[in-house]
Amino acid sequence: MAERVEEVSNKQVILRDYVSGFPKESDFELRTSKIRLNAAQGSKSVVVKNLYLSCDPYMRNRMRNSIGSFTPGSPITGYGVARVIGSEHPNVKIGDLVWGTTGWEEYSLITEPETLFKIEHTDVPLSYYTGILGMPGMTAYGGFYEVGSPKEGEYVFVSAASGAVGQLVGQFAKLKNCYVVGSAGSKEKVDLLKDKFGFDEAFNYKEEPDLDKALKRCLPDGIDIYFENVGGKMLDMVLLNMRLHGRIPVCGMSSQYNLEEREGAHNLFCLITKRIRMEGFTAFDYYPMYPKYLDMVLPLIREGKITYVEDIAEGLENAPAALIGLFSGRNIGKQVVLVARE
């Protein structure tokens, strides 16, 4: 009997061309293509129905013409939550919920399903697997606990603090009895930091004519751990305010992503005088610790000891605007795109 091949229309978000400067909605287009819902026999591939897509700052660098960039003319890719609807892989079953790298489209053929994480816990919002229970969660976990080596009572500063990662770092730091200060780009975000995430202090960097003064006001005794999300001027001013043997987990430098020429860091000499350790990392490095992380964080979510704010855009047609909104700070909390309710 011949294989039954079901082909359906597939809405996709296409990158038109490499982007310089701030990305615009017109750098993307929506296209409707077709896709077979069965993976080819013997291919070890799977076909998924995408439910949630994740908008992450690192995606800006993939819009540039460099290693690992998106392919102009093709749908972009990123983290997402999806339901398996076709499988030729022995370890993946139809009906499984997964998170991992998928396409910005309604349905995706995934040729390396080994890279997907199977979702076992569905008593929490599925969208969390693009955030607190996904890559941003592992970023905050690895960066704060492993790279940051926090000690009780230390002074912690987080930039982009209301974002997907920052809001978690701040809450992890509070759970560790640290004094936590965050910066963000609007009054609404600053209020969120203090009222919802329990930051001890917060400031709107756009309203501070002198970041050095803002840091000294909020952290008069200096900073033990700076969780670096933004780079640029903020990093330079933080270096002046670090304490002896401070640590700077370098997670991102989002202030630099849309610049053709990066700003320089001028105060690196502070690394010597204060014996600072500055260390870059990515979530991937900590993926082997994911089960351990879930054991820690799931009870905290269930008991309401940790909270997670998402900004959910509905529909693939709104995905480009949601993605580029990240770079002007339009989102409040983790930016997600809902592609389909099941």
Added chain:
Amino acid sequence: MAERVEEVSNKQVILRDYVSGFPKESDFELRTSKIRLNAAQGSKSVVVKNLYLSCDPYMRNRMRNSIGSFTPGSPITGYGVARVIGSEHPNVKIGDLVWGTTGWEEYSLITEPETLFKIEHTDVPLSYYTGILGMPGMTAYGGFYEVGSPKEGEYVFVSAASGAVGQLVGQFAKLKNCYVVGSAGSKEKVDLLKDKFGFDEAFNYKEEPDLDKALKRCLPDGIDIYFENVGGKMLDMVLLNMRLHGRIPVCGMSSQYNLEEREGAHNLFCLITKRIRMEGFTAFDYYPMYPKYLDMVLPLIREGKITYVEDIAEGLENAPAALIGLFSGRNIGKQVVLVARE
């Protein structure tokens, strides 16, 4: 019976005023003062006769008007080797040889002799206690072994490689079976690196129009450990050439010391993509390991397995020129000033 007080003339090197830009000989003056050769009874102080003074790049920062600066109108201070000629301290005896912080003068009153290290081994040149057996030695030791965490066979790059610290780092790295490349500022120094210190490769940074290309030529597989002595453009180009999980012990940034406005580091984003650890340190942090270091390094010196090149200026009157020569790279090897043969 009244205390016998012997007062002698004391030639001193005075900083006239704070220095901006490149220091000049005229920023210093020689003055002859008087000093009592007895420490005041009950003072716990000692009086020393200075034998060797150490010229070190960090001293440039002390010529600036900032915390820890020299006092204009007074003799400058630094590391030196000296003989104790008067002591009111129970643990320091007349005749002891010591190294530590002393004045740039013939005789110094030292009010905190606890900071001095007693010299126990005199079968090696005494001047070595300003270099391989003193602060620069501990800098190379702590920076390379502790901060750098070297593994056999790794690729190591050292800037200012023929200097007081760099020549040691290169030799330590060779003893660890690393592949070692150094940069220096003249053909003579580059030859020294290859012929005397056993560097696998070396280049004259002043003759390289493109430092990125020079690094790629000498280290086509990239750099695991960059021992950072110079900062500026070199750091930026090294960042592009670091390997995954590379380490950058930050010892100094001498290219920046004479600039009123520091150059920026523009390639810090590489910290993330390559998971680089960049960590500042100073020798002081490792002084508790000094006995362990001596146990390691003294046999290496005695067996000729490690060598140390010094550039010795004779006489206090030549001390200012020797010191400022550091900042134009005039010295070949560790710059020392011989104040007195005993």
